[in-house]
Amino acid sequence: MPHIAFEKMFEEFHRVLLKAGFAPERAELCARIFAENMRDGVYSHGLLRFPKFVEKACAGNSFDIDADLEKVGSFGVLEQWDGHLGPGMVNATACMERAIELARQHSMGCVALKNNNHWMRAGTYALQAAEAGFIGICWTNTTKLMPPWGSGEKRLGNNPLAVGVPRQEGHILLDMAMTQYSGGKTMIYSHNKESFPLPGGYDSEGELSCDPDAITESGRPLPIGYWKGSGLAFVLDMIAALLAGGRSTAQLSRQGDEYGVSQIFIAIDVKTVAGEQSLQETVEDIVGYMHEAAPLEEGGAVTYPGERMLETRRQNLAQGIPVDAEMWQDVLDM
Amino acid sequence: MPHIAFEKMFEEFHRVLLKAGFAPERAELCARIFAENMRDGVYSHGLLRFPKFVEKACAGNSFDIDADLEKVGSFGVLEQWDGHLGPGMVNATACMERAIELARQHSMGCVALKNNNHWMRAGTYALQAAEAGFIGICWTNTTKLMPPWGSGEKRLGNNPLAVGVPRQEGHILLDMAMTQYSGGKTMIYSHNKESFPLPGGYDSEGELSCDPDAITESGRPLPIGYWKGSGLAFVLDMIAALLAGGRSTAQLSRQGDEYGVSQIFIAIDVKTVAGEQSLQETVEDIVGYMHEAAPLEEGGAVTYPGERMLETRRQNLAQGIPVDAEMWQDVLDM
Numbered sequence: 001m002p003h004i005a006f007e008k009m010f011e012e013f014h015r016v017l018l019k020a021g022f023a024p025e026r027a028e029l030c031a032r033i034f035a036e037n038m039r040d041g042v043y044s045h046g047l048l049r050f051p052k053f054v055e056k057a058c059a060g061n062s063f064d065i066d067a068d069l070e071k072v073g074s075f076g077v078l079e080q081w082d083g084h085l086g087p088g089m090v091n092a093t094a095c096m097e098r099a100i101e102l103a104r105q106h107s108m109g110c111v112a113l114k115n116n117n118h119w120m121r122a123g124t125y126a127l128q129a130a131e132a133g134f135i136g137i138c139w140t141n142t143t144k145l146m147p148p149w150g151s152g153e154k155r156l157g158n159n160p161l162a163v164g165v166p167r168q169e170g171h172i173l174l175d176m177a178m179t180q181y182s183g184g185k186t187m188i189y190s191h192n193k194e195s196f197p198l199p200g201g202y203d204s205e206g207e208l209s210c211d212p213d214a215i216t217e218s219g220r221p222l223p224i225g226y227w228k229g230s231g232l233a234f235v236l237d238m239i240a241a242l243l244a245g246g247r248s249t250a251q252l253s254r255q256g257d258e259y260g261v262s263q264i265f266i267a268i269d270v271k272t273v274a275g276e277q278s279l280q281e282t283v284e285d286i287v288g289y290m291h292e293a294a295p296l297e298e299g300g301a302v303t304y305p306g307e308r309m310l311e312t313r314r315q316n317l318a319q320g321i322p323v324d325a326e327m328w329q330d331v332l333d334m
Numbered sequence: 335m336p337h338i339a340f341e342k343m344f345e346e347f348h349r350v351l352l353k354a355g356f357a358p359e360r361a362e363l364c365a366r367i368f369a370e371n372m373r374d375g376v377y378s379h380g381l382l383r384f385p386k387f388v389e390k391a392c393a394g395n396s397f398d399i400d401a402d403l404e405k406v407g408s409f410g411v412l413e414q415w416d417g418h419l420g421p422g423m424v425n426a427t428a429c430m431e432r433a434i435e436l437a438r439q440h441s442m443g444c445v446a447l448k449n450n451n452h453w454m455r456a457g458t459y460a461l462q463a464a465e466a467g468f469i470g471i472c473w474t475n476t477t478k479l480m481p482p483w484g485s486g487e488k489r490l491g492n493n494p495l496a497v498g499v500p501r502q503e504g505h506i507l508l509d510m511a512m513t514q515y516s517g518g519k520t521m522i523y524s525h526n527k528e529s530f531p532l533p534g535g536y537d538s539e540g541e542l543s544c545d546p547d548a549i550t551e552s553g554r555p556l557p558i559g560y561w562k563g564s565g566l567a568f569v570l571d572m573i574a575a576l577l578a579g580g581r582s583t584a585q586l587s588r589q590g591d592e593y594g595v596s597q598i599f600i601a602i603d604v605k606t607v608a609g610e611q612s613l614q615e616t617v618e619d620i621v622g623y624m625h626e627a628a629p630l631e632e633g634g635a636v637t638y639p640g641e642r643m644l645e646t647r648r649q650n651l652a653q654g655i656p657v658d659a660e661m662w663q664d665v666l667d668m
Contacts, residue, residue, distance in 0.1 A: 150637070155636075176559070242469075274576045286571065286572050
């Protein structure tokens with residue numbers, strides 16, 4: 001498997017996006033996010049989706065690469081913005097930035113965004129907040145991707161949720177879809193002809209299965225914690241649609257294609273609230289307590305959310321980012 | 335199984351708490367919450383725990399029934415309060431009330447509470463917000479109750495999270511521990527000598543098991559969604575401890591007994607932000623879309639979070655609340 005240097009990957013993405021007509025700043029931001037997703041080992045939201053992203057942007061159907069965000073409501077520390085179907089990553093970055101500004105003033109800020117396009121990786125925006133020294137919490141709704149508990153019929157989004165907490169040695173980052181394996185992960189496993197390590201859904205016979213293709217075929221990925229992830233996906237969608245005044249999963253599903261999703265961005269000024277020293281001490285104490293847990297497997301490690309990602313990042317920066325040769329060639333040819 | 339009328343149950347709890355020395359208002363509030371938990375079918379946080387609660391309150395060890403909440407920090411829309419080891423339900427109710435007040439002024443309010451005692455059912459406070467017309471989000475940390483993913487050694491709380499959204503026909507309520515089955519649920523299944531319907535953890539041989547006692551013995555309840563629930567429990571604890579300046583699960587676990595937990599109460603003025611009509615329409619549309627899903631089992635129903643609880647509430651109010659005869663006699667004898 002070829003390995004590509006981070007800078008080289010960024011440059012190629014950047015070149016293609018400029019060629020596709022993205023304004024310079026937007027081309028740079030989107031290319032950086034795609035390259036960083038690859039750098040961090042989130043291969044489901046990098047090279048794999050890049051050609052489709054460019055195709056959608058160029059088609060212009062329900063995707064306006066020049067659309068500007070607009071503030072459409074202001075309620076104290078909560079603001080409503082309209083993404084006008086612009087590039088999802090550009091809008092999402094601006095909304096988390098705005099939530100951070102609100103949190104600077106009020107300790108907490110919330111931006112509810114409607115009419116956005118796919119933001120790729122939820123963790124990008126939680127990390128953005130953590131990088132600025134804030135707790136970041138964000139989620140998006142999606143079109144229907146999983147059945148509610150008790151049904152075999154898709155009616156819920158997988159509504160990824162990300163939480164970031166600033167840490168000097170590398171931020172804490174939880175980034176999770178409400179399905180046991182996200183759509184992107186499923187694509188990766190399927191592409192590599194691999195089985196999930198644990199059951200990821202039901203097959204068409206209604207049996208729990210580790211086969212990504214069987215689950216895709218049945219349309220029954222498993223919500224995390226069965227009824228619990230089903231319930232969590234439900235309320236995340238409802239809150240996003242209500243606060244943003246935007247589309248719910250129900251509406252997104254009825255319209256067919258996924259565009260114009262609703263997203264929530266929350267920032268909390270934890271440095272001020274906790275105090276810088278207490279922030280560091282508490283985080284280190286909690287991380288340390290976790291690290292002391294005996295691993296089940298010899299040589300295994302018990303890690304905090306985001307820790308393995310940091311290790312992958314270090315590796316990928318040192319040795320280059322592993323890519324599927326064919327997929328990478330496709331980008332070079334674009 | 336005997337059935338006790340809600341009012342009768344409230345009166346008995348009330349009588350016992352007054353006898354135990356609770357101030358009149360506090361006795362009434364705690365009795366009401368215990369009785370409402372039973373009314374709503376949350377049997378894990380009613381009669382089952384009442385005698386232990388009274389015992390702890392009377393022992394006075396790390397439980398001060400007369401302690402008053404104190405505001406110890408104010409940062410814009412986020413406030414820090416110290417529960418001074420008072421009755422958990424009394425402190426939690428006051429903190430959600432304060433979060434609602436903050437949300438009335440700023441659309442969103444957050445109270446971070448330290449030094450609290452067990453609040454019993456997380457859903458109580460999310461429902462309190464929903465009843466006032468607000469979105470309520472709250473969670474608590476706990477002492478170590480489950481192993482982080484990759485270890486067999488308990489290092490994480492099960493950190494119940496509750497989310498309430500106001501709905502005219504009965505509020506939406508998600509109330510979930512980060513273990514597949516909460517401690518209370520496990521006690522109930524064990525008491526009734528029943529198996530979990532789905533695997534709830536690992537037995538001492540490291541095999542997934544539906545046997546509540548085998549899981550209690552191994553100390554390995556399953557986090558919802560495996561590594562995902564493990565990560566979510568981790569960040570919920572960290573955020574609660576940081577914002578409250580209170581004990582983390584690590585600290586609670588080191589001290590041995592669980593007292594002085596950290597809790598978060600968030601209220602969002604959804605009626606103002608969404609508008610009353612849009613609130614109703616959006617909620618009904620999302621609920622309706624869910625209800626239309628075909629159930630897997632004939633005669634089954636696909637329900638939103640909190641819907642089955644409302645049905646149980648109706649039944650229990652009409653027919654009385656089912657109780658274990660022995661447990662109920664114990665309360666009568668107190």
